[in-house]
Amino acid sequence: MSKEEEILEKIKEKFGNKVKDMTIKRSRRIFAETDMKNLKEILRYAKDELGFDHISTITGRDLGEELELIYHIAYQNAIELSIKTKIPKENPRITTIVDLYPSAGIYEREVHDLLGVVFEGNPDLSPLLLPDNWPKGVYPLRKDVTLEEIRELIEKGGEKG
Amino acid sequence: MSGSTIKVIIGPQHPALKEPERFILETEGEYVVDVKVRIGYIHRGIEKAMENRTYLQGLYLSERVCGICSDAHTTCYVQGVEELLGVEPPPRSRFIRVVVAELERIHSHLLWLGIAAHEIGFDTLFMYVWRDREIVMDLLEIVSGNRVHYATNTIGGVRRDLNDEKIHKILKGLKTLEDRAKEYLKMIQKEQTVLKRTVNVGILSKSDAIKYGAVGPTVRASGVKRDVRADDPYAAYDEIPFNVIVEDGCDCLARIMVRSREVLESIHIIREALKRMPGGEIRVRVKPRIPPAEALSRVEAPRGELLYYIRSNGTDKPERCKIRTPTLANIPSLCKMLVGGYIADVPIVLAGIDPCFACMDRVLVIDREKREAKVWTLDMLRRYGREWYRKR
Numbered sequence: 001m002s003k004e005e006e007i008l009e010k011i012k013e014k015f016g017n018k019v020k021d022m023t024i025k026r027s028r029r030i031f032a033e034t035d036m037k038n039l040k041e042i043l044r045y046a047k048d049e050l051g052f053d054h055i056s057t058i059t060g061r062d063l064g065e066e067l068e069l070i071y072h073i074a075y076q077n078a079i080e081l082s083i084k085t086k087i088p089k090e091n092p093r094i095t096t097i098v099d100l101y102p103s104a105g106i107y108e109r110e111v112h113d114l115l116g117v118v119f120e121g122n123p124d125l126s127p128l129l130l131p132d133n134w135p136k137g138v139y140p141l142r143k144d145v146t147l148e149e150i151r152e153l154i155e156k157g158g159e160k161g
Numbered sequence: 162m163s164g165s166t167i168k169v170i171i172g173p174q175h176p177a178l179k180e181p182e183r184f185i186l187e188t189e190g191e192y193v194v195d196v197k198v199r200i201g202y203i204h205r206g207i208e209k210a211m212e213n214r215t216y217l218q219g220l221y222l223s224e225r226v227c228g229i230c231s232d233a234h235t236t237c238y239v240q241g242v243e244e245l246l247g248v249e250p251p252p253r254s255r256f257i258r259v260v261v262a263e264l265e266r267i268h269s270h271l272l273w274l275g276i277a278a279h280e281i282g283f284d285t286l287f288m289y290v291w292r293d294r295e296i297v298m299d300l301l302e303i304v305s306g307n308r309v310h311y312a313t314n315t316i317g318g319v320r321r322d323l324n325d326e327k328i329h330k331i332l333k334g335l336k337t338l339e340d341r342a343k344e345y346l347k348m349i350q351k352e353q354t355v356l357k358r359t360v361n362v363g364i365l366s367k368s369d370a371i372k373y374g375a376v377g378p379t380v381r382a383s384g385v386k387r388d389v390r391a392d393d394p395y396a397a398y399d400e401i402p403f404n405v406i407v408e409d410g411c412d413c414l415a416r417i418m419v420r421s422r423e424v425l426e427s428i429h430i431i432r433e434a435l436k437r438m439p440g441g442e443i444r445v446r447v448k449p450r451i452p453p454a455e456a457l458s459r460v461e462a463p464r465g466e467l468l469y470y471i472r473s474n475g476t477d478k479p480e481r482c483k484i485r486t487p488t489l490a491n492i493p494s495l496c497k498m499l500v501g502g503y504i505a506d507v508p509i510v511l512a513g514i515d516p517c518f519a520c521m522d523r524v525l526v527i528d529r530e531k532r533e534a535k536v537w538t539l540d541m542l543r544r545y546g547r548e549w550y551r552k553r
Contacts, residue, residue: 025455025456025457026244028393029457031455053371053372054371054374054387055374056459056466056468056485056490057468057470057483057485057489057490059470059481059483060483061472061480061481070470072457072468072470075387077392078389078392078393080393080457080459082457082470101374102372102373102374102493103372103373103374103490103493103494104374105493106198106489106492106493107485107489110489113201114208124197126199127199127201128198128199128200128201129200129201129204130201130204131201140206140209141208141209147209147210147213150206150209
């Protein structure tokens with residue numbers, strides 16, 4: 001059994017159908033999906049029991065009605081495990097993971113800036129990338145925000161309307 | 162914070178050198194007790210721009226994410242797109258990618274070594290290193306036609322082949338570089354000017370390096386053997402034997418040592434790549450539209466793990482292209498290194514992670530008791546550091 005299959009089996013055994021669509025895309029690349037409420041439990045297990053002690057980043061993606069977050073974690077045989085979860089766009093809130101991965105704080109700040117996800121419990125969600133006068137509620141990586149709108153905002157120096 | 166702490170604000174404006182960022186240092190006497198970071202002053206929205214451009218246009222955008230490690234970005238990008246397409250680049254192109262990547266690493270590490278020397282007031286070393294860096298810049302120009310944006314990679318392979326004449330010139334240039342790099346490595350370990358400012362400065366323990374997610378030479382200087390080239394091999398790295406350079410000093414000297422030794426290792430890798438390079442095609446043609454898929458691509462940029470997550474949706478434009486640069490990954494570790502250190506050490510510790518958004522230029526000192534604010538330039542902070550050490 002390959003290292004990837006071993007990890008896959010262990011996660012399946014521990015979490016059963018809490019983990020969906022777990023696939024080995026190629027060597028050192030595992031993708032999986034879970035509900036928001038199980039995410040932290042799985043990350044904790046992967047970190048403490050399977051040696052995934054490095055978080056590469058968090059990718060945020062606009063799916064239309066929902067936002068998708070992908071937690072890319074790695075190390076121990078350099079396998080990159082990407083765990084996806086969906087949160088409603090109406091109320092995009094999820095618990096922080098800075099207590100598990102202190103370095104995730106800055107990635108949460110980035111996703112907060114660009115997609116408007118609130119990471120509950122993150123002590124510092126101040127702007128990281130966007131200007132201080134960027135209007136509230138405009139999240140540039142959301143699909144409904146067009147390049148023209150962004151251009152216009154920048155020309156007006158961040159003032160909306 | 163107690164009333165006796167002073168806020169030192171560094172950045173973000175930069176009239177002349179490097180790039181903008183902002184650090185707010187909470188200080189007590191000569192010690193830094195807390196750090197807050199604000200970046201984004203040069204945020205260009207490239208991820209959003211990519212969603213609105215074709216894969217081929219995205220290639221040229223990715224090259225422009227960084228002016229120092231442009232090749233690392235295109236390598237990471239094209240690998241991701243090739244995976245989405247299910248296309249294998251020809252073997253020869255994978256070796257050419259290694260050659261350019263390692264030439265870029267040498268130029269980047271030498272650039273950094275010069276800056277590190279400048280930050281500690283050792284401008285003689287800075288000038289010698291940057292003189293020698295011109296050799297590798299010339300080699301990059303011979304290989305690619307350009308000094309900065311090499312435009313070597315394309316989706317499905319590389320755009321330019323290497324011939325015997327170019328290979329001969331590379332080998333000749335590498336010999337000189339090797340002699341110089343060995344000389345620097347010897348000197349660094351003996352020269353008091355370097356040792357006095359770097360030993361036990363900017364400590365990042367092994368466990369903290371892992372905890373705070375450090376990458377690249379920063380994590381390797383804390384005794385952690387992590388290198389994407391060896392751990393998650395791409396291009397032709399699995400066909401070339403090489404060593405992952407690790408130092409366990411956990412300080413600024415260890416970071417200098419790792420990068421200096423990596424220059425020599427890169428020279429070795431290029432020689433091996435040129436020796437083992439097979440003949441044949443250098444690129445395959447690819448389709449412009451990509452069916453829905455996702456790929457996660459990683460490379461070892463000069464500053465560490467670089468990551469692209471790309472998702473296709475059936476059109477000729479990506480649905481999403483996420484970029485995580487190594488400098489962002491090293492920010493939490495940098496904050497850890499600064500806390501507990503001297504204000505005078507801030508420039509060299511900052512330089513220690515080889516930040517790609519580079520440096521501070523204005524320093525705002527706020528005395529909380531007097532409610533006064535003074536503006537410092539980076540030069541003033543650098544001079545302050547040098548003076549402070551001279552008086553010690």
